[in-house]
Amino acid sequence: xxxAPYGPDQHFTVPPxxxxxxxxxxxxxxxxxxxxxxxxxxxxxxxLLRRWGPLVLxxxxxxxxxxxxxxxxxxxxxxxxxxxxxxxLLLAAAHGARSGLRTPLAARAPLALLLGLVLLAVPVxxxxxxxxxxxxxxxxxxxxxxxxxxxxxxxxxxxxFAASRSDYRAALAVYRDLAVDHPGSRAADRVPxxxxxxxxxxxxxxxxxxxxxxxxxxxxxRTVPRTIPADRLGPLAHWPDDRLATSLYECGAADxxxxxxxxxxxxxxxxxxxxxxxxxxxxxxxxxxxxxxxxRGVSGAAPCAAVDxxxxxxxxxxxxxxxxxxxxxSLTAAAARAGRAGDAGAYECGVDQFExxxxxxxxxxxxxxxxxxxxxxKRERAKKIAIGAEVAQxxxxxxxxLPTTASGGSISVTVKNDSPRDITxxxxxxxxxxxxxxxxxxxxxxxLGATITRGFKPCSDSGxxxxxxxxxxxxxxxxxxxxxxxxxxxxxASDTARLRAGYVYTxxxxxxxxxxxxx
Numbered sequence: 001x002x003x004a005p006y007g008p009d010q011h012f013t014v015p016p017x018x019x020x021x022x023x024x025x026x027x028x029x030x031x032x033x034x035x036x037x038x039x040x041x042x043x044x045x046x047x048l049l050r051r052w053g054p055l056v057l058x059x060x061x062x063x064x065x066x067x068x069x070x071x072x073x074x075x076x077x078x079x080x081x082x083x084x085x086x087x088x089l090l091l092a093a094a095h096g097a098r099s100g101l102r103t104p105l106a107a108r109a110p111l112a113l114l115l116g117l118v119l120l121a122v123p124v125x126x127x128x129x130x131x132x133x134x135x136x137x138x139x140x141x142x143x144x145x146x147x148x149x150x151x152x153x154x155x156x157x158x159x160x161f162a163a164s165r166s167d168y169r170a171a172l173a174v175y176r177d178l179a180v181d182h183p184g185s186r187a188a189d190r191v192p193x194x195x196x197x198x199x200x201x202x203x204x205x206x207x208x209x210x211x212x213x214x215x216x217x218x219x220x221x222r223t224v225p226r227t228i229p230a231d232r233l234g235p236l237a238h239w240p241d242d243r244l245a246t247s248l249y250e251c252g253a254a255d256x257x258x259x260x261x262x263x264x265x266x267x268x269x270x271x272x273x274x275x276x277x278x279x280x281x282x283x284x285x286x287x288x289x290x291x292x293x294x295x296r297g298v299s300g301a302a303p304c305a306a307v308d309x310x311x312x313x314x315x316x317x318x319x320x321x322x323x324x325x326x327x328x329x330s331l332t333a334a335a336a337r338a339g340r341a342g343d344a345g346a347y348e349c350g351v352d353q354f355e356x357x358x359x360x361x362x363x364x365x366x367x368x369x370x371x372x373x374x375x376x377x378k379r380e381r382a383k384k385i386a387i388g389a390e391v392a393q394x395x396x397x398x399x400x401x402l403p404t405t406a407s408g409g410s411i412s413v414t415v416k417n418d419s420p421r422d423i424t425x426x427x428x429x430x431x432x433x434x435x436x437x438x439x440x441x442x443x444x445x446x447x448l449g450a451t452i453t454r455g456f457k458p459c460s461d462s463g464x465x466x467x468x469x470x471x472x473x474x475x476x477x478x479x480x481x482x483x484x485x486x487x488x489x490x491x492x493a494s495d496t497a498r499l500r501a502g503y504v505y506t507x508x509x510x511x512x513x514x515x516x517x518x519x
Contacts, residue, residue, distance in 0.1 A: 202221055271327055280325075409431060409475070415437065418509065
């Protein structure tokens with residue numbers, strides 16, 4: 001028997017069977033083809049390697065990216081998303097290259113490499129397309145903002161400026177943001193045209209010749225360069241100036257003509273803001289015309305209204321003349337002229353008041369005229385009319401005839417004072433005048449009861465030297481008022497004397513302890 005080939009202590013080992021074909025030799029071209037195909041984001045390198053799990057993973061990653069990134073908007077996607085996807089593609093390319101280095105492909109390596117180079121355009125083109133889409137989305141977002149601002153301006157233009165001011169400011173802020181912060185955008189290119197429409201809308205009242213309504217909007221438009229740089233506005237920066245100057249003048253002139261009070265503010269703003277403008281040059285002629293018109297009114301049907309107007313003009317022109325500017329001298333002269341005309345017109349006003357039965361007003365007007373005038377025939381008559389008006393306040397019949405400057409007469413009238421107070425005697429009729437009698441020393445006021453008893457006769461003490469004065473009056477009715485002087489003098493006493501030729505008349509003034517003085 002032959003001997004065994006191994007000894008009793010030796011064992012026979014069978015080598016393991018291989019699970020697949022043995023790996024081929026390393027092929028860098030094949031590895032590069034797999035890497036490029038995986039960089040397309042479609043995992044095609046794994047498809048050629050028949051690695052289905054990694055292929056599905058690549059497709060899933062690409063799907064997630066598309067889901068997050070689309071549709072494209074102006075903000076794009078968070079930076080971490082494309083960065084993470086890029087890292088994933090690089091890992092997939094590296095892993096595919098390592099796997100394909102020795103693993104046969106389902107296609108020839110040169111063809112796979114060429115396909116990889118072609119498909120590399122997929123992520124590159126996709127990125128470029130996405131950037132373009134995102135840029136377009138940004139442009140459209142800016143255009144949407146522009147459209148909303150335009151709609152805001154259009155809606156504001158249908159309301160009042162006061163109610164729409166905040167909307168105008170909001171729209172202006174959008175225009176400014178587009179023009180300054182997004183230059184070169186399609187929306188920014190349209191801003192100049194929109195600003196022209198904006199100015200026309202805000203200042204629309206001027207186009208309708210509604211000058212008073214136009215003042216505030218035009219003043220607002222002059223502040224726009226604080227928001228939008230003047231170089232972006234171009235000619236619009238000065239668009240409101242002439243329009244505002246015209247509006248200030250026209251609104252002020254209309255108010256001046258209507259007898260209002262707001263004209264001084266408009267003219268002051270005009271002279272201060274646009275002193276050299278054509279509109280400012282019209283201010284002095286306008287106020288001169290107003291003064292002349294009021295002066296003519298003094299001799300018209302309503303002299304008192306004309307006087308009030310002249311005095312108001314004088315006051316407001318004095319105030320207006322305090323503003324700096326070349327018109328100061330002219331305005332000061334106009335103010336002085338209005339004041340003098342108002343003072344002089346007080347006479348005509350007083351006559352009108354007297355004839356209308358406003359005796360208190362007539363008295364005040366005539367006293368004002370006398371105070372403001374130093375000489376002249378009217379001044380003397382104004383004194384008489386003031387006296388007659390005061391008498392007529394107590395005896396209305398005394399106001400039927402306007403007092404004259406006549407004096408003297410053929411009838412003697414003596415007035416005595418039986419009162420412990422000074423007495424001012426006012427009289428009017430054919431002759432008008434006044435005088436004051438000193439208090440009667442030792443005289444006392446009479447009780448009311450004493451004055452109504454039979455036989456009551458004041459000024460009858462033959463031993464007393466009563467203060468007295470004798471005046472000469474013509475025939476006719478003369479109205480007397482005895483006005484006691486001092487604090488708490490009481491109600492003036494009055495008397496109506498019908499004077500006839502051939503008689504001598506005596507008036508006696510006295511006071512009572514209860515109701516004042518009497519005759």
